Amino acid sequence: ALSACSPKAEQSADNASKAAEGKGGEVKLLNVSYDVARDFYKEYNPLFVKEFAAKNGGQSVEVQQSHGGSSKQALAVANGLAADVVTMNQTSDIELLVKKGLVKADWNTRLPDNAVPYTSNVVFLV
Numbered sequence: 001a002l003s004a005c006s007p008k009a010e011q012s013a014d015n016a017s018k019a020a021e022g023k024g025g026e027v028k029l030l031n032v033s034y035d036v037a038r039d040f041y042k043e044y045n046p047l048f049v050k051e052f053a054a055k056n057g058g059q060s061v062e063v064q065q066s067h068g069g070s071s072k073q074a075l076a077v078a079n080g081l082a083a084d085v086v087t088m089n090q091t092s093d094i095e096l097l098v099k100k101g102l103v104k105a106d107w108n109t110r111l112p113d114n115a116v117p118y119t120s121n122v123v124f125l126v
Contacts, residue, residue: 026061027059028062028064029061029062029063029085030084031065031066031083031084031085032066032076032077032087033065033087034070035068035070037087038067066081070088070089070090070093071090071093074086074088074090078096078100086103091108094107
């Protein structure tokens with residue numbers, strides 16, 4: 001899985017900080033992701049929401065999800081879907097977002113493990 005943030009994510013982080021200071025309403029974040037990650041985020045999002053509230057004086061956050069094929073999701077973001085976070089499973093999908101100026105070119109070196117939080121094995125049965 002590859003993770004990257006759009007420029008909108010920086011704005012959302014600013015909005016989250018202001019909301020946490022009592023200057024705004026509920027924080028809403030959109031994670032655009034590939035379909036296989038759907039079940040992972042069903043379990044992860046409630047943990048993130050709880051941790052966010054704990055670190056921000058009880059401020060609430062709503063995590064919205066958009067799932068589909070990785071390349072289809074990357075194209076949707078490239079064509080204007082305003083994502084705060086994208087989680088894709090192909091380097092080429094993130095590179096498309098780099099070419100569109102939505103993700104910084106150093107996305108794969110500025111985070112630990114080259115922005116790959118985990119790996120999975122592919123098994124072919126013949």
